[in-house]
Amino acid sequence: MQQPLTSKPVRRGGAVPIVITVLGVVTILFIVALIGAGSPATFIAGAIPSTAALIVCLLCYRWLDRWEPEPIRLTVMALIWGGSAAVIFSFLVEMAIPASEFATTAIVAPIVEEFAKASVFVIVATGIRKRELTSLTDHIYYAGICALGFAFVENLGYFALSSSTGDFVAMVIVRTGFGVFGHPLYTTATAVGIWAWRTKGGLWKAAAGYIVACLLHGLWNGGPTLLADSLGLDDAGQLTAMILVYIVLFVPVFIGTITMTTRNRRNEYEAVRSQLPLMVEAGLVTPIEADMIADPRKRRAALAESGKYGRAAKRNQKRTITAVTEAALAQHRIAAGEGGPELVKRRDQLSEWLRSRPDKLGQRPLMPPLPPMQPPTAW
Structure with a gap:
């Protein structure tokens, strides 16, 4: 039986995560109230698939993070940051930049939104909190969680704007179907770039990751329209074009991302196993x-x-x-x-x-002390 510990490793992030979470929750409630006021019935109906998609994606990310789980307080902070600060920043900047609807969707929105979502690393990677970012998985995790918060609030807005049953069904298919991992997938590219920069140096690596994220986001937002126009498809053909873009571009990218994260988790597992004998010694x-x-x-x-x-x-x-x-x-x-x-x-x-733990498993304090062993200098 494990007895209560007299101390624990510090994994505190100060008051910043708490303040951000509280202010973010208030902001999200305000945003949700504004969205729901326009069309309460559509908003409530849209909240169901949006919430379901959020829960499924969160479970996937928690499963990815199960080897070395991140603190719940920082997870909640990243989620709330994405749904509040990132959403507000993106909305204000996109409204302030004069551009056509297509240019806003395919160019302005990806540049602004990927920057807004990546801003979570300014919070997570500063102060004592940056000690939590010990692996590529950690970077992918926080990027994905922040992006999920952003996508959830954005989805609510899109559902509230749907004007017919057909629009609503299309939103369900696109926003919580094909594009359910869209925002997390784009921001993963930025996370990989930031990880490469923090571990190997070279700020250009973080910039390259951000550019890839913007390109993926822009291709998803504008690719179907360009493809439909080039093929002479009508508005109904937009969905067909979207499916083609999804199959040709995003299915391979998604599979590649899953492969990368799975391989990284396996590498982390082997890294831990290689250190355990030294830790025993x-x-x-x-x-x-x-x-x-x-x-x-x-x-x-x-x-x-x-x-x-x-x-x-x-x-x-x-x-x-x-x-x-x-x-x-x-x-x-x-x-x-x-x-x-x-x-x-x-x-x-x-x-x-x-x-210094008093509750080590298999410890036999009544045995005579063994001759001291010299631990590796690394420890």
Whole structure:
């Protein structure tokens, strides 16, 4: 049984996430009230598929993040930031730029909205919060969560503007069907660029990721119209053109993104496994804990077993698993010459906490002390 810990690794982000979340919630409620006031019936009907799409996508991102889960407070902050600050900024800038409807949709909107969604990294990657960004998965996660908040509020607006049953059905198909992962997919390109910049250097990499995000967004917004015009299709043919653009362009991009994130998760898994023997030698974890953390099935079994002793015990077990995983990934990056002083500080902070835990699994305090082992200098 896991006893309550006397201390825990610091994963606080200060008051900033709380303030942003509270102000963002108020802003979203205000936006929703304005949207719903115009056409309450359509708004309520549109809220159903929008909410369903949001829940499904959030579950997918939480599954992606299950290896080293990000703090709930930062997840909520990113979601709220996307649905409030990013939406307000995009709306004001797009309204202020004079352009035709097509130019606004295909050029202005992608440039402005991708910048607005990427702004979440200004919040997440500053101060103590940047210690949470220890992997490519973390960057993709926060970009996707922010984009989901943006897409949810935007979808509500589009549904409220639908003037007929046909328009509403088309919105369901396009906004919560084909395009359900649209905004997260575009912003993923920016996230990859920012990750490459933060780990390898070169600001141009972040700029390149942002440009790719804008291009994908612009092709999705304007590609069907250009294709329909070139083929001489009528308004009804727009949907056919959209399906063609989706199949030819976005299905391969989507598959490629899934492949990249899956491979990255596997690499992170191998990185953690490679560090566990060193962590045992350094006294950070016990052999039993290392064996458990190295095997996802044993992780789940350990969490289920600790849950029999109450929420506090299960929370402590989760905390330990997360701390070990994060410390291992940090050390792997440091050994590869990546990261900076902040990453080293985070690694040392987690190492000290892990070493001083009173509740290590398999620990036998009544045994005579063993001769001290020299841990690797990296630890």
